[in-house]
Amino acid sequence: MSGPGTNWYLALAAFLFGLGALGVLIRRNPLIVLLSLELMLNGGNLALIAFSRHFANGAGQIFGLAVMAVAASEVCVGLGLVVAINRKKLPLDVDRLSELRG
């Protein structure tokens, strides 16, 4: 492989994952928490595809596509929750949404 080696890709993936985790921890708006979750999933995906290329094994890319499908499902359910929260006139703030009761 010309250009940077696998360890460079892994370092970038780790930074992306840490950035997403920081976003999940410091933000209170559930929409931005969901966007930060996307960042974390993308960091994991980058590591999977870097390993797939490293070992010349396509299973990592298949796993990456499955992660993409799971991310789409998670966004679907998460945004459904945001819409439901908004419709009940509750605040869009994960610190104040502390009750599971409907």
Next chain:
Amino acid sequence: MSSLVLATSAGNVVVWIVWVVAGFSCLASGVAVISFSNPFYSALALIGNLVSLAVMYLLLSAEFVAAAQVLVYAGAVVVMFLFVIAYVGPQREEAWSGGPSWRTFGAVLAAGALLTEIVVAISLAAEGSLGHDYTVDSAFGTPSYIGQLFLTDHLLAFEITSIVLLLAAVGGVILGAHSRRVDSARKET
């Protein structure tokens, strides 16, 4: 011979430049996603992140995954985010206002600890084995290659993925419709 070496190193330099630009824009747009106060701009910054990751996937000879990344994320997920952001209306929240300062400090500490843990775990597990990589032929990562893998070795994962997506769609509809039913029941009583 020397011209061949020169051409190889020139290609190497180009790949490095593309990698550095894509990696920088990836991290910069990631920082932008978590630091904009308006979620609309955060969702737009996520598009930049996804496109620069697609460039990374192209460098890793994963053409189909790069195309799927742009189509699925930038084409579907971010558009859904923008619809919902438009639906819930304008809202502002300063990035570093998440409660008292000790909580923000704790969050930064936890994220830093997680990052350190990942880096240490990877570098310990991969010690020595990341030095050389396997060569791949030009068919690696093309749609036909991925399709063949999906319909032979990973058929079960493929089918389960479709069920997961269907369940998520049904769940999203139920979550959206449930509160409306509760509201109308509340009005009747």
